[in-house]
Amino acid sequence: MADVDRLSSLAEASDRILAGRAADGDVRGFEVLIRRHGALMRAYAARILGSNADVDDVVQDAFITAWDKLPELEDLSAVKSWLMRIVNHKAIDRIRARHDHAPIEDWDDPAPEREQPERQAETHSQQDSLVRALELLPDAQRNCWVMKEVGGFSYDEISAELGVPPSTVRGLLARARRRLMTEMEEWR
Amino acid sequence: MNAANDDPADDIVDVLSDYLDRGVEPPRELIEQSPENHLALAALLRVREAARSLIDVDEGGLSTGDEGWIDSILTNLHREVKAGRAIPLTHPSPRANLTLTEGAVRGLVRAAGDSVDGVLVGRCVLDGDVTVAGSPVVVRVEASVFWGEPIPAAAERLRVAIAGALIQHTELAIEAVDVTITDVHLRRTDDEGQQS
Amino acid sequence: MNDSELARELGRLVLEVPGVLQSYDTRPAVVAAVTDAAAALLRQAPAEPITLSRGPEGIAVAVKIAVDDDRPAAETCRDVYSVLMDALQEQGPPAGVASISVEVSRIG
Known part of the structure; x- marks a missing residue:
């Protein structure tokens, strides 16, 4: 069977089948997983990172790690959320590096000033205004909020990922929510 | 704070x-x-x-501009991590060290399974100490069948194809080939007649 | 013939064995063929398809190959061993042959 046919019939396969093949070393199966979930992973990474810079690198890195670790994944049908966890971890790592691996409490410096009037003019929708508001959040607040509200992580998971107590996560989330609500009101 | x-x-x-x-x-x-x-x-x-x-993106929402990005991921994968265990092949000479990689055998199982019409093979596990010649081995395979295929018949064809390929190419002492059909998939509409 | 010439010659002989599709670079930490396109490139110019080393017990040779599924993989593998052994004995290395390792990394 030609590769093209194989790829097109693999495109119909479930995540579980594809993850199993990739775990065993099938590059074609892995390629279908990339095509299926790559866009979602990039969108998520962009939200964590606060911009599109580094997104391609971070997601690429996540997939390469996933390829190596797939044989350890117990529930193959959960490969999508597992991939999201890996990309989340890689993105947080990237932010850690941006802060020279300083503790997260120190990531709370205010975001740089932006040209707000221009941005306001670009804003067309609720989604746009949220994206703008997110860009203005300090990294620590944005990371907590995106992990919670977009990634669906629990407080405990966020706390483990960031290496801070759940109470700190709560505090950061509360501030993020408040600021986002305020910012979005202003954009309206 | x-x-x-x-x-x-x-x-x-x-x-x-x-x-x-x-x-x-x-x-x-x-x-x-x-x-x-x-x-x-x-x-x-x-x-x-x-x-x-x-993150409301379409599944498979990558554009044609992303082909280079996908290629660079595939090029950077560490192929060697999938080699797995070394499965010995017998030879009368003590100076011969002949092996199949576990990855090669899994690939063989996958190809044999995919050649069965209406079936896609998923995970394949070689259960047993394959590194010792003659150890009993149970092959466990997950598979998906096209919607509408009778599952027991498809599973049986798959079992026969996999056992045949293993007997032809390896010296594994196969005790059983266990097939689990975990999924059903749909044939693509533009894929009619393309399945060999 | 020095060792690198010998390795090249052995590598050439391996590719001539019926059923052998390609040989892989045996140096560690090198990514082997990733896509079919890359595989085709490697087949034309494998960097170092044979590892050759000399020790007190003689010369040791290792090769990694892909074989087709038209003939039994085990048979192809044993043929590669024989071809290597014949070539080495023809060379008559003073210390003799310590070991010949043939690894089949892909079938079909």
Whole structure:
């Protein structure tokens, strides 16, 4: 069977089948997983990172790690959320590096000033205004909020990922929510 | 850092968030208690709705411009990590060290399974100490069948194809080939007649 | 013939064995063929398809190959061993042959 046919019939396969093949070393199966979930992973990474810079690198890195670790994944049908966890971890790592691996409490410096009037003019929708508001959040607040509200992580998971107590996560989330609500009101 | 948390407006946002996190509607009395609470809930719901749309991308939403990016991922995969265990082949000479990699055998199983019409092979596990010649080995395979295929017949054809390939190419002492059909998949409409 | 010439010659002989599709670079930490396109490139110019080393017990040779599924993989593998052994004995290395390792990394 030609590769093209194989790829097109693999495109119909479930995540579980594809993850199993990739775990065993099938590059074609892995390629279908990339095509299926790559866009979602990039969108998520962009939200964590606060911009599109580094997104391609971070997601690429996540997939390469996933390829190596797939044989350890117990529930193959959960490969999508597992991939999201890996990309989340890689993105947080990237932010850690941006802060020279300083503790997260120190990531709370205010975001740089932006040209707000221009941005306001670009804003067309609720989604746009949220994206703008997110860009203005300090990294620590944005990371907590995106992990919670977009990634669906629990407080405990966020706390483990960031290496801070759940109470700190709560505090950061509360501030993020408040600021986002305020910012979005202003954009309206 | 604690100053912000003393603000009562934060408290109500926290309280309302907790309800929403648990998937529970906040009590009416709480909402109707004050216009601020009402506004806070409205704003919170608006942010949440927008949050869900933030990663609202189509499945497979990569564009043709992303082909280079996909290729660079595939090129950078560490192929060697999938080699697995070394499966010995016998030879009369003590100077011969002949092996099949576990990865090669899994690939063989996959190809044999895929050659069966209407079947796609998933995970393949070689259960047994394959590194010792003659050890009993059970091959466990997951597979998906096209929607509408009779599953027992497809599983049997798959078992026969896999056993045949293993007997032809390896010296494994195969005790059994266990096939588990885990999924059913749909044939693509533009794929008619392409399946060999 | 020095060792690198010998390795090249052995590598050439391996590719001539019926059923052998390609040989892989045996140096560690090198990514082997990733896509079919890359595989085709490697087949034309494998960097170092044979590892050759000399020790007190003689010369040791190792090769990694892909074989087709038209003939039994085990048979192809044993043929590669024989071809290597014949070539080495023809060379008559003073210390003799210590070991010949043939690894089949892909079938079909």
